[in-house]
Amino acid sequence: MTRVQIDRVSKSFAGHGKKAAEVFAVNDVSIDIASGEIHAVIGYSGAGKSTLLRLINGLERATSGEITIGDTLITGFSEKQLREVRGGIGMIFQQFNLLQSRTAQANVEYPLEIAGIAKDERQRRAAELLDFVGLKGKEQAYPEQLSGGQRQRVGIARALATKPGVLLADEATSALDPETSAEVLSLLKEVNREFGITIILITHEMEVVRQIADRVTVMEEGRVVEQGDTYQVFSNPQQNTTRRFVETALPNVPAPEVLEAIKRRGRGTLVTISFTDEGEVDQPVIITTLTKHGVTGSIEGGGVTQVSGRVYGQVTMEIIGDEAKVRAAIAELSQHTTIEEL
Numbered sequence: 001m002t003r004v005q006i007d008r009v010s011k012s013f014a015g016h017g018k019k020a021a022e023v024f025a026v027n028d029v030s031i032d033i034a035s036g037e038i039h040a041v042i043g044y045s046g047a048g049k050s051t052l053l054r055l056i057n058g059l060e061r062a063t064s065g066e067i068t069i070g071d072t073l074i075t076g077f078s079e080k081q082l083r084e085v086r087g088g089i090g091m092i093f094q095q096f097n098l099l100q101s102r103t104a105q106a107n108v109e110y111p112l113e114i115a116g117i118a119k120d121e122r123q124r125r126a127a128e129l130l131d132f133v134g135l136k137g138k139e140q141a142y143p144e145q146l147s148g149g150q151r152q153r154v155g156i157a158r159a160l161a162t163k164p165g166v167l168l169a170d171e172a173t174s175a176l177d178p179e180t181s182a183e184v185l186s187l188l189k190e191v192n193r194e195f196g197i198t199i200i201l202i203t204h205e206m207e208v209v210r211q212i213a214d215r216v217t218v219m220e221e222g223r224v225v226e227q228g229d230t231y232q233v234f235s236n237p238q239q240n241t242t243r244r245f246v247e248t249a250l251p252n253v254p255a256p257e258v259l260e261a262i263k264r265r266g267r268g269t270l271v272t273i274s275f276t277d278e279g280e281v282d283q284p285v286i287i288t289t290l291t292k293h294g295v296t297g298s299i300e301g302g303g304v305t306q307v308s309g310r311v312y313g314q315v316t317m318e319i320i321g322d323e324a325k326v327r328a329a330i331a332e333l334s335q336h337t338t339i340e341e342l
C-alpha cells in the first residue's frame with residue numbers, strides 16, 4: 001500500500017572524452033504512481049529506465065528533484081536511512097540474481113536472515129511464499145536445477161519475503177520465452193491483487209505493458225515523452241516512439257515492404273481500421289458498410305487483442321471496387337471508425 005511520487009527528477013553523470021559534457025541519464029522526470037498500481041516504464045536501451053529504478057530504490061542519488069515513497073521523502077537521505085527504505089522495496093531482476101549455492105528455500109529466507117527474523121518464522125514464511133508462487137515441492141532445489149520461469153518465481157518469492165509495499169522489476173521477463181513471460185506476468189498480477197503491492201516495472205517490450213500495466217510512462221533519452229492509462233496510450237498514441245512501441249504489440253501488423261507490394265499491385269485502396277471498445281466498431285459495421293456501397297474488402301493483416309482486459313486491434317484492409325463507391329464507403333466508415341488510408 002505505497003504511493004510512489006517522482007517529482008521533476010534528474011540524474012546526470014560526468015561525460016567522457018574531450019568535450020565531457022554531462023550526460024542526463026534521467027531528465028526532469030515526473031511520475032505519480034498510485035498505491036496498488038502496476039506502472040510500466042518503457043523505452044529503448046539507453047532511455048534511462050534502469051537509472052530511474054536505481055533512483056527509486058536509493059542506489060543512486062538524484063541530481064535534482066524529489067522522490068517520495070509512501071510518506072517518506074527519500075531525497076537527501078543518508079546511506080543508513082536509504083538502507084531502511086530499501087527494506088520496504090522488493091526487487092526482481094532480468095538475470096534473477098539468485099544465490100547459486102543456496103536452495104530455493106534458502107534464497108527466499110536470505111532477506112529475512114538479514115532482517116534478523118528468527119529461524120522458524122523464516123522457514124515458515126519462505127515455504128508459504130514458495131507455495132504461493134507455484135513452487136511447492138521445489139524448496140530444496142538449487143537454482144541450476146530450475147527453469148528460467150521457476151528461477152524468476154523464486155526471485156518473486158524472495159522479493160516478497162519482507163512484505164514490501166513496492167515491487168520494482170527491471171526487465172524481469174526479458175530473459176524468458178513469450179509463454180513463460182506471460183505466466184510470470186500473470187503471477188505478478190496476482191501478487192498485485194493479493195497483497196495490494198505497488199509494482200513498477202521497466203521494460204523495452206510493449207507486449208509486457210499490454211499484458212499487465214494499468215498505466216505507462218514512455219521514456220526517450222532520459223525524458224518522459226508520453227504517459228497515461230495503458231488503454232488510452234494504446235488506442236491513441238501521441239508520439240512516434242509510442243506508435244512504434246504500440247505496433248510491436250499488435251497482432252500481425254504487415255511490414256512496410258508488404259504494404260508497398262500490395263499498393264504496387266494496385267487492386268484497391270489500402271486502409272487501416274482501428275478497433276477500440278469506445279466506438280461502435282466491430283466487424284459487422286465494416287462488412288455491412290462495404291456491402292451497402294457495393295464494394296468488397298480483403299483483409300491483409302492485423303487482428304484484435306486485449307489491452308488491460310479491453311478490446312483493441314487494428315486491421316489492414318484493401319477496399320476493392322468502383323473508385324467513387326470505394327470513396328463513399330471510406331467516408332461512411334470514417335464516421336464510425338478510426339480509418340486511415342495508407
Ligand SMILES: Nc1ncnc2c1ncn2[C@@H]1O[C@H](COP(=O)(O)OP(=O)(O)O)[C@@H](O)[C@H]1O
Pocket residue numbers: 013014023024025026043044045046047048049050051052
Ligand atoms: N554510472 C553511469 N555513469 C555514466 N553514464 C551512465 C551511468 N549509468 C547510466 N549512464 C548513462 O545513462 C543513460 C541511460 O542508461 P540506463 O538508465 O541504463 O538506460 P536503460 O536502462 O533505459 O537502457 C545511458 O546513456 C548510459 O550510458
Ligand SMILES: [Mg+2]
Pocket residue numbers: 049050051
Ligand atoms: Mg536498463
